Amino acid sequence: MVDGFDNHDDMINSVCDGFINWVNDVVPDDIELLCNQDGYEILTNAFGREFRKQDIENASIEQIQGIALELSEFLERGVSAEEVCSFINSAFKQSFGDFNAVHSKI
Numbered sequence: 250m251v252d253g254f255d256n257h258d259d260m261i262n263s264v265c266d267g268f269i270n271w272v273n274d275v276v277p278d279d280i281e282l283l284c285n286q287d288g289y290e291i292l293t294n295a296f297g298r299e300f301r302k303q304d305i306e307n308a309s310i311e312q313i314q315g316i317a318l319e320l321s322e323f324l325e326r327g328v329s330a331e332e333v334c335s336f337i338n339s340a341f342k343q344s345f346g347d348f349n350a351v352h353s354k355i
Contacts (some may be wrong), residue, residue, distance in 0.1 A: 261300070263343070264288075265285050265292055267343035267344050270339075270340070280325060291316055291323075294315070294316075305341070306341075313334060313351070314330055317332070329353075331353050333353070334351045338350050
């Protein structure tokens, strides 16, 4: 078991799916929706390929800002640290139910 999932891949897939679902809710109509692979790339760029739930729960402001910058490029609009935290917390709620909320710590 990995963070309540049968294996690490299932956990990663669930978190990335939840993350991108929430990001896609704010995608402007003229921008193509992001896919799970985009979420995987964004989150592994910030937390490493073997990230776990606690890695994200303990995210640094630098990691959050890095995700915001990368999402800003994908979405062609500014994304704030607070929005990133909201996307992550929504993904965690979908994937885990019980979690420590991520805050921008600014």
